[in-house]
Amino acid sequence: MGRAKQTMKFATKAIHAGQEPDPTTGAIMTPIYQTSTYWQKSPGDNKGYEYSRGTNPTRKALEDCLAALENAKFGLAFSSGMGATDAVMKLLQPGDEVITGNDLYGGSYRIFTKIFANYGIKFHFLDLSDQNIINSYVNDKTKLIWIETPTNPTMQVVDIKAVGEISKAHNLTFVVDNTFASPYLQNPMDMGADIVMHSVTKYIGGHSDVVMGALMMNDEELYKKLWFIYNACGATPGPMDSFLVLRGIKTLHLRMKAHCENGRQIAKFLKDHPKVEKIYWPGFTDHPNHEVAKKQMRDFGGMISIVLKGADLQETFRIASSFKVFSLAESLGGVESLINHPVSMTHGSIPKAEREKAGVVDNLLRLSVGVEDIEDLLDDLKQALS
Ligand SMILES: *Cc1c(COP(=O)(O)O)cnc(C)c1O
Numbered sequence: 196m197g198r199a200k201q202t203m204k205f206a207t208k209a210i211h212a213g214q215e216p217d218p219t220t221g222a223i224m225t226p227i228y229q230t231s232t233y234w235q236k237s238p239g240d241n242k243g244y245e246y247s248r249g250t251n252p253t254r255k256a257l258e259d260c261l262a263a264l265e266n267a268k269f270g271l272a273f274s275s276g277m278g279a280t281d282a283v284m285k286l287l288q289p290g291d292e293v294i295t296g297n298d299l300y301g302g303s304y305r306i307f308t309k310i311f312a313n314y315g316i317k318f319h320f321l322d323l324s325d326q327n328i329i330n331s332y333v334n335d336k337t338k339l340i341w342i343e344t345p346t347n348p349t350m351q352v353v354d355i356k357a358v359g360e361i362s363k364a365h366n367l368t369f370v371v372d373n374t375f376a377s378p379y380l381q382n383p384m385d386m387g388a389d390i391v392m393h394s395v396t397k398y399i400g401g402h403s404d405v406v407m408g409a410l411m412m413n414d415e416e417l418y419k420k421l422w423f424i425y426n427a428c429g430a431t432p433g434p435m436d437s438f439l440v441l442r443g444i445k446t447l448h449l450r451m452k453a454h455c456e457n458g459r460q461i462a463k464f465l466k467d468h469p470k471v472e473k474i475y476w477p478g479f480t481d482h483p484n485h486e487v488a489k490k491q492m493r494d495f496g497g498m499i500s501i502v503l504k505g506a507d508l509q510e511t512f513r514i515a516s517s518f519k520v521f522s523l524a525e526s527l528g529g530v531e532s533l534i535n536h537p538v539s540m541t542h543g544s545i546p547k548a549e550r551e552k553a554g555v556v557d558n559l560l561r562l563s564v565g566v567e568d569i570e571d572l573l574d575d576l577k578q579a580l581s
Contacts, residue, residue, distance in 0.1 A: 205264070205379065206448045213259025214441070225256040227438045249426040253434040257441045258409075261399070264378040264444070265391045267411035269418040271425050272437060276374065276394030277302050278430030279408030281310075283339075283370055283390060285424045289315030291338040296323045296353065298346040298553040300372065300394075301542040309544075320549075323353045324484065326361060333365050343372040344381075345488070348500045348537045348561040349554045350475040352484035355491055359387020368417075374398070377528070379451035381492045384413060390421075397528030401443045401450050405436045450530060453566040454497030460569050461562065461576065462499050470580045472558075473502040497564035498527060500537075506558040511536065515560055520567060520575040527563035532572055535561040 203211075214225050228251055233244040244250050254272055262270030273279040280303060287293070295307065297320040307318045319332045323342055340362050344353040355371060362369035370390045371383035377398035383391050393399055395407035412418050425431055462476040477488035478495030488495060503511055515523055521534040525541055535541055542555050564572065 203263075208260070208263040209447045210445050212263035213256040213261075225253055225438065225441055227434045228252045229434050247434070248429050248431055249422075251431075251434050251437070253441070254432060254437040257437045257444075260441060260444060261393075261395075261409050262411050264399075264447070265373070265411040266382050266384050267391065268413045269411065269415070271410045271418075271421055272395070272432050272440075273408035273410070273425065274430045274432045274436075275406045276392070276396060276408035277306060279392050279394075279410050280306055280372075281430065282421055282424045282428065283341075283392065283410065284311045284316065285428065286368065286420060287311070287316050287338055290336060292317045292319065292334065292336040293339045293341060294319050294321060294329060294332055294337060294367075295341040296343060296346060296351075297321060297549075298349055298351055299343055300347050300374075301537075301544045303341070303343070303372065304549075305544040323358060324351065326354075326357055329358065329361055333361070333367075337365065337367060339368045339370060341370045341372070343375070345375045345477055345496070345498065347375060347498075348475070348535070348542070348559065350477050350482070350498060350500060352477050352482075352488040352491075354484075354487045355381070355383050355386040355388065362389075363387060374528075375498055376492060376496060377447065377451055379448055380455075380494055380496055384411065386491060389414065389417065395440055396526065398451065398454070399444060399447060399528075400440050401447065401529060402439075403526060403529035403531060405439045405443070407432050407436055407440055450566055451494075451496075454528075454564060455494040457566065457569050457572060458495065458497035458499060458564045461564050461572060462495075464573055464576065465499065465501055468580060470504050470506075471501050472504040475500040475554075498561070499564060500559055500561045502556060503558040503560065508538075508557045511558045511560065512539075514579055517579045518575055519578070520571050521562065521579075527561075529563070530566050532565035532567060532575075533563040535563070537561055 231247045235241045258270035258272050321328050342353050368389050371388040372392045374394040374397050391411040393409045395409050465471050465474050476499045515536050521532045524533045537555050538557050
């Protein structure tokens, strides 16, 4: 795994894990191995690389770095977060059942209900804060638990360790989508996860220039099964994107620190704002899951959602369009601040009744607080909400 050992601290792993000076030239940065295939001296006599769908040295350096950041042995990079999710679901057979949250990323909900449900897999969308509810849905067909925490966009925090114990008791595969927290804020492998999933597009890549996903795991059998799916189905990223993410990761710890600090100040500013009816941010002591967040996260992140007071859809659109520093856009986790209207953007694929149950109402806005100067961000919020 390169110079960084498993015992090294986060920042050192972010900069060095999986990466050695290039053996042919001494280049400090991992080269972009822009090749689809590799020379074999005689059939089968190669250096471990045959064809870039399955293996590529730039991607391998990235995968080892990703694994190290999540305290995992193995990492696999996919061409998107959804590609990674797709690979996990292909571990299942028709008739199998999955337990998951009722407050999921819209694309996860869509792939579960519109793709994998057609292949005979049954999904239960539950309130994961209640372990009795989870237990009551486990039966002998249950194979996998999929959680996301903090959730998108209402920042509910699921107790990873508690769900991990249920999963272990019933011999299930426990998957945590750790996109919102990033490995800087929480490491689900240390709390009982079998697989950690990331949309690398977000905080890990961090510069809004790459779409990528990842899976990290410790169990070698599970790694081999997932590598088989990855190579057989082929949603693997190219060397240029792998390089961009390797580069982005080197500042993950610095960026996350700044996201958290700006997030804290903006959350405090919005909490008592007359135009804000409700605010979702796990750092507040009156957040329903604050104690769980404090226990499993190192800080509270830069994702904040607000419900605008007395605003109908039209007024919500007007406010969402009036920012000058925040950009109205899908996605999150980049250095630039973004504002999102979940109902019309990221959560459009969830039926109205379903999403309103989860608090995704017409006048909800989600902020991805970037790392710009806090004064400029606060001024922008002040003018947009005036
Ligand atoms: C964006 C996102 C995904 C999907 O990842 P892509 O890289 O867009 O395919 C999955 N889960 C969460 C929480 C996300 O925010």
